[in-house]
Amino acid sequence: MTGTTAPVLVLLDHTPEGALRSPVREIATLAASLAGGAGVHGVWPADTEPSADVLAELGALGVTQVHRVVADADLHLTAVLAEALGSLVAATGAGLVLLVSSFENKEAAARLAVATGAGVVTDADGLVVEDGRYVADKTVFAGTWTTRCAITAPLAVVTVKANSVVVDASATGGAPAVVPHAVAVSEGARRVTLVERTERPDSGRPDLGSAHVVVVGGRGTEGDFSPVEELADVLGGAVGATRVATDEGWIGHDAQIGQTGVTVSPRLYIGAGVSGAVHHRGGMQASGTIVAVNADADAPIFEIADFGVVGDLFTVLPQAAAELRRLKSQD
Structure with a gap:
């Protein structure tokens, strides 16, 4: 049938x-x-x-x-x-x-x-x-x-x-x-026998693979994911990372997005300090709207971004989070 x-x-x-x-x-x-x-x-x-x-x-x-x-x-x-x-x-x-x-x-x-x-x-x-x-x-x-x-x-x-x-x-x-x-x-x-099963601790954020909003940090964070996490929490989104960030130990490997990590297709993707290497793009290019924040105007991610900001993520992301909080307080 x-x-x-x-x-x-x-x-x-x-x-x-x-x-x-x-x-x-x-x-x-x-x-x-x-x-x-x-x-x-x-x-x-x-x-x-x-x-x-x-x-x-x-x-x-x-x-x-x-x-x-x-x-x-x-x-x-x-x-x-x-x-x-x-x-x-x-x-x-x-x-x-x-x-x-x-x-x-x-x-x-x-x-x-x-x-x-x-x-x-x-x-x-x-x-x-x-x-x-x-x-x-x-x-x-x-x-x-x-x-x-x-x-x-x-x-x-x-x-x-x-x-x-x-x-x-x-x-x-x-x-x-x-x-x-x-x-x-x-x-x-x-x-095959299941020897042990450990549930991940609840971060309070949506699951990375199914979140409607994903905020991603890359090499440009230099290990400080606090602006990424702050913006993600304001938007009710998940936090992701590039392979460089996970390999450096700045964040867990379960946050890695790319061909060798998690594939995501959120309605809104925000990449902060993400260059847009091919292996990362393979895991996020199907996102609905792509926003890129990078200090390098020639970063490849701007080629696929719907909206790009050339600037310091440590300035742009906190400003965006503050403005979103202000708008929410008026609702």
């Missing part, structure tokens, strides 16, 4: 406390627009059921049923998660599986595609149905080309970049029913 004749499965990523991660709302909205009357089925991989508030939110997003997956192995492992998704595809007859683009989810998507013969597209920023087939949009070659990928296999598996879909929580179908789904994991998926 293809197109809108089959249900859509959506992986419901959530925090350890049971709250939906922000990009899940986007892919649930996308699923509802594609499913037609076939229905949107959520996949909840956890030992506990989603809360009443989460179920109400999922219903408003168009999810019609939630499968609470219980496995006899750790669902944090991508091999186990892939088998759980494959089991649900078989049980529901789904023609499309949607996941938020993350390192773990892309690995699980690849495993699922290998096991089922599905067509897989990762890091999509759009998905439509044309002539009964799913067609995904994605940027390639460091964001310089936009491609369209038609999936011809009976099952489509697509991971979607954050900030690609405008959330629509206007569905009126009510809270979806929760159905338990037990999965017996194969011996092959058990070959």
Whole structure:
């Protein structure tokens, strides 16, 4: 089954406390627009059921049923998660599986595609149905080309970049029913064992990969990220960095944006002291609006910036933060 004749499965990523991660709302909205009357089925991989508030939110997003997956192995492992998704595809007859683009989810998507013969597209920023087939949009070659990928296999598996879909929580179908789904994991998926899992401390800022606003510091910060962090907090955004900044130990490697780091596509990207090297541009060039602040007027980042400021970031960023605070106080 293809197109809108089959249900859509959506992986419901959530925090350890049971709250939906922000990009899940986007892919649930996308699923509802594609499913037609076939229905949107959520996949909840956890030992506990989603809360009443989460179920109400999922219903408003168009999810019609939630499968609470219980496995006899750790669902944090991508091999186990892939088998759980494959089991649900078989049980529901789904023609499309949607996941938020993350390192773990892309690995699980690849495993699922290998096991089922599905067509897989990762890091999509759009998905439509044309002539009964799913067609995904994605940027390639460091964001310089936009491609369209038609999936011809009976099952489509697509991971979607954050900030690609405008959330629509206007569905009126009510809270979806929760159905338990037990999965017996194969011996092959058990070959990897999770020895230890450490949750990162909560910074109070949005997740870098899904934030609507990202403020990035580069070599020009000379190790002082305080203006970057101040502006990010005023804007309610995340803090990122270039490879140079992380290699110097000025900030953790989990903040690195680029071809060898996190790929972001926020609605607003602000680069402070960022030169715009090719490997960094490959991880942020698909951003909606790009603002560059750099003392070097010849910095390559100005070639792709929508708005550029030639100046000292230690002067420009605090002034911008102060003005934003003033404007907010008038609201």
